[in-house]
Amino acid sequence: MELFKDKEHCCGCRVCEQICPQSAITMQMDECGFLYPMIDSQKCIDCGLCLKKCSFQNGYKKRKEFEPARSYAARHKEMGTMMKSRSGGAFTAVSDQILMxxxxxxxxxxxxxxxxxxxIHKRAETQEQRNEFRGSKYVxxxxxxxxxxxxxxxxxxxxxxxxxxxxxxxxxxxxLGKEYDQLLTVDIVCHGVPxxxxxxxxxxxxxxxxGGIITSVDFRDKVHYGWKAHRxxxxxxxxRISSRLYSKLFYLDVATRPSCFRCIYANKNRPGDITIADFWGHEDAVPGFNADNKGVSLVMVNTQKGYDIWEKAEKDMEIIDCTxxxxxxxxxxxxxxxxxNYEEFWEDYQQFGFDFVxxxxxxxxVGTKAQEISKKAENQTFFGIIKRNKYYLKLKALLKNVKKRFF
Ligand SMILES: Cc1cc2nc3c(=O)[nH]c(=O)nc-3n(C[C@H](O)[C@H](O)[C@H](O)COP(=O)(O)OP(=O)(O)OC[C@H]3O[C@@H](n4cnc5c(N)ncnc54)[C@H](O)[C@@H]3O)c2cc1C
Incomplete structure (x- = not known):
């Protein structure tokens, strides 16, 4: 049995693997690092369930109950939550309702x-566990x-x-194959996954x-560069080492999964009860709402179920109706x-490796600019700006002179 025609037709969701009654399907990583299902023909009984359950090839049930979707510009009232979230912290406000x-x-x-x-995708029962899900991971x-x-x-x-x-x-x-009243789905607007x-x-x-080990990561450092920048x-x-290298690869789209280029979800018929995104274009839609450049969420409420939860979550957010x-x-x-240059990128990668690409x-x-980038990053922090201030520099020189003369 052929599961998909070419790689653009498989998004790697694992449904076929999970649903197979014979456990005949396993996920294997290809040379680019993406997972694809492989069938063990010895175990396969040709029941066809895997193909029947492939939403990426068969299409999906659109959940649009409101036309247009009820849309909001939203920012979490707690600045701590805002700073940990990718945009306006809408995910935290909505998921808090479920946890509570x-x-x-x-x-x-x-x-x-x-x-x-x-x-990886994980399960959280507490806010502490859920907090790990905050922030976009561009992979x-x-x-x-x-x-x-x-x-x-x-x-x-x-x-x-x-x-x-x-x-x-x-x-x-x-x-799942059927509706569950207690299931709420939240989809993110997605550019593609590297x-x-x-x-x-x-x-x-x-x-x-x-010469050390990675102790923490931030795919998009809002604390040091603000929401709009992508570093x-x-x-x-x-x-701390900040750069615009991985993010550059993300925007070049050269390391993106092939199926993203024929994504069937890249439209306004969202698959989730609620859709969240960065609110690009907020300057015209809600002028002044993001004056501090800490971020704004776009929240689209697509179903009544989503609306019932959103109504409760709203109390934690500053919102403006943009329906x-x-x-x-x-x-x-x-x-x-x-x-x-997509094929060229992967050919280069296979032949010469990551340092080359x-x-x-x-x-x-590799190895030459790390210090410089880190220095540049420091220059843009509060202390970096103070350090370059002319009065600070004069005071530093004066203290140096005093030290020289008297000690
Ligand atoms: C790969 C990727 C591409 C994106 N592209 C766009 C875009 O083009 N335009 C746009 O407006 N917004 C895009 N977003 C969405 C946006 O960056 C924010 O995730 C969204 O606005 C939620 O922000 P928040 O502050 O409400 O939530 P946060 O608290 O930051 O929560 C992040 C949410 O995203 C989910 N998430 C994080 N990383 C992944 C991942 N790798 N795979 C699946 N789910 C993930 C978490 O489960 C959580 O629900 C993208 C996100 C990702 C991960």
């Missing part, structure tokens, strides 16, 4: 067994067996929130350059375009 009612939340976190911050998250865990939670009568990319939310609905192998290579490079920061043995506003998000109009595509010589 004794429910469980699923989202993208880090594999605690993996030294190099592998991104494909491995769903593992979370769909199976969700089914068990639902069977036990628990309220469940599942958050993920459109293809992950669509896949969960197909996997390869986990490239993410791993990037972190290894940072470790080698700095990643990693900490090697607590030393009917013509949002400009490209990935709600069409999938990201495959760049012309980071030089060729990001103009970065």
């Amino acid at each position: 009612s004794g429910g469980v939340v699923y989202g993208a976190g880090y594999d605690s067994e993996d030294r190099l911050f592998r991104v 494909q998250s491995d769903l593992g067996d979370v769909f199976c865990q969700i089914k068990k939670d639902l069977a036990a009568g628990k309220s469940v929130l599942f958050s993920g990319t459109g293809c992950q939310v669509g896949a969960l609905h197909t996997y 390869s986990p192998k490239i993410w791993e290579d990037f972190l290894k490079m940072r470790e080698q350059e700095n 990643e920061t990693v900490w090697v043995n607590e030393k 009917g506003y013509p949002f400009r998000h490209t990935n709600m109009k069409r999938p990201t375009k495959r760049p012309d 980071i030089k060729k595509y990001c103009d970065y010589e």
